[in-house]
Amino acid sequence: MLLSRRILHRRSWNSGRSCLSYLNSSPSKTVVLTDLKPQLVAQFSSSNSNFDFSYKLNNLYSIKGHYFSTNALESQSVNGIVEIPLAQTGEGIAECELLKWFVQEGDQVEEYQRLCEVQSDKATIEITSRYNGKVTKVLHTPGDIIKVGETLLKLTVDDSSVPYDAAGSLLGSDTFDSDGHKTEVKKIRKGEALCTPAVRSLAKEHSIDISDVTGTGKDGRISKEDVLKYALEKGIIEDKPALFNPGSIERMTGPEEKLHEMAESLYQDKILTLRAYQRAMVKSMTAAASVPHFHFVEEINCDSLVKLKSAFQKENTDPDIKFTFLPVLIKSLSMALTTHPLVNSTFNLETYEVTLKGSHNIGIAMATPSGLVVPNIKNVQSLSIFEITKELSRLQKLAMANKLPPADISGGTITLSNIGSIGGKFGSPLINVPEVAIIALGKIQKVAHFGDDGTVYPVSLMTANIAADHRILDGANVAFFCKDWKMYIEKPEMILLHMR
Template identity: 85%
Template structure:
């Protein structure tokens, strides 16, 4: 053992790291560290040099990974991980993998490329756009370089960690990225150094590539911006605020510009393809949102549903919508029945919080949600998607109208971010806008209720004296999780919601 220590101490670590001490539990066999070929890659050999082999037998011992070495010797600061190997360029070529785009995401569909082979790219430049079953995300470059090889075509399903493309880069542009990747693999005993690991380059601001891109767009040195986030992280708002203060921009730009949205390929092209092979079998692969629906509906199948159906008089709702439209001064805003229905629904949820809850079967816990994040089911060219309007309890009807318009535009352009899709607490499915008097919806797990809105129709109704008069009726169907809600819960909730719709003036009495 003493001799093995001398052998190791006689070797130098070209990466600049030293072995602080052998662990007491080290195996009796000896590992010889050969000279490093790279400042980032450590090689271990099961065969010693000739001078050593004559004294020791190494045939029974082999080091297959870096973890074994870490168990043998404590390395100051951090150990070498496989992430380090992946960051090292081979002959100036670096692989760009599909990173983890969200919790539980295992694969994404490649929608389109922003670059092509042979094209020069800069750090933080957009490379491609992918879509998971939750949202659409743009992948940016971490390096300056040239696109050497594009490995996938639009429409391909790519696993997380799989290589998207290869870039030709110079060694200097990847030095920090590899070192940062290695630092990210600290041992649990190096907790004292973790704050340093979370920081970016010395003297460089901590922020996301999107924020750097925004600063670069306005010719702002990101290091001049003061971050208000955790550990001084700089957000988009910080950059925009700085630009306003310095007079770089006159007014804070909207983060959503409908004119910048590139519409997706419409269904007409797909119809032409189908028409060409009308009498032949055709296999259609489910993509993105369609796959999300498969998961959601499979989960819903395990929930014991019951349905509560009610008819609501919408005469007053129609008059209110007409009044709003007459007073509307914004040509981009179109008033519909839905914002009033959403707001009145939130008012009813305030006194019936159990309907606005989520259920965890694993822990048998019901979470009464403090915010009313009301999801709106939308049919898009990419499939059904359910974005939600956050904190409806704090929004006016006008604010709900604008937010609904924003979500609809993003959904149709397939540009919904993860934040707009996640976090819903109850869902509305407005099938009446398409056509249909009655629907039987399935719960969007882990929510405990979903409401299908039918079409508002003029029907003949009888007064108590037998005379007939016209009435605008809408049929609503509330599907509820019978493990959490019973018929009385839903009936009392629907009774209050119905009162707000039939008498909108009650909203003024209870709104805060």
């Protein structure tokens, strides 16, 4: 009897394991929901309570258009309560910082309504709901670091609104069919008014039945203005009140109290927790410390570059586009990388393999209020200087708004750090692993230069400091590369001559 139990137990274990090998066979690929056969889902949700799902599904599998949680298959309604976990927001992401909540306890939540905003070390992402329900419990506060798979909040829902299959607990963006086309999802039940929890709260405050209010928004959505207008028409309120948050009004204090508070806090120790992009920089620089660096410094005459920038500005008719030196430097860098592909490569220490990258995805180091971030311009070898200018402007706006998506941050092949835009003649940068080179550009400044005949004349000079991975590159590699790059900068017409 004991032996037969062990045999049956082993058979069940192997059966489940064979099914899960389909998911685990290629962790770097995206698992598409439509590829999962109904039999497979049925087997996952079978009555075999001995099967250890948490052990087998210990990673979050990315599904096209969604985030698939580890406990997605088991997050069914328990006494009407559904837990909403932090889903996997990107490859290699283990935790996120909670930036803000869009809901609070007691709010009614609709399908696909925004719940919160989180930030990983790669991007800022909004988490949405997959259910209609009421927020029962909020488990974290803004600023908390949350591990992937941890519960964000709990919702009270009807059992009928919780689907039994795995698709019912997906978190992320819109759904897609098997052909990759977006599908429409009904967001409200029949007879329910389409509005936000804040609007429902406002209507409840004035004892207004929300279903009596006529919505003027898209698809009949009811806004706060609609509720206030209804209240005015029915005589519930006399005048349209100003909408404000009383909690945002600071308590007024005298000048002596203010000075006393400032004096007390000025010289006290403060603890700052590194978050998001700052944590990413810590990891990147820690990895860079294991790389043997060497630096190659060159001075570049930028007289022609200054004239070219001036000509671009005179011919510019787009007020949203600002021409700077950087787009030309990026394009000229790409031209030099074409003949020196080893500089545009990545190195894998585990396999001792160097990958020569076909695309020139040039990263630009940007200082933002959230820390240093390095988005990259994809396929610079195929872009014009004007296209590079527009793409650079787009990335800068997203970076300053802390809205860079993962696609704009990943996949870089070489990095430019334009410290000259802030100040300083040159810097000594550290490589952005697994790239093998990074370039720090100093400030362009007028200096006295001696000609071959002894005459002195002014020159617009810029210092470029190239940091290279000495395991892959040597001094000659970098010197020949920099010689060609310098030629393209000092003679921009050569870019036109060699451009394909």
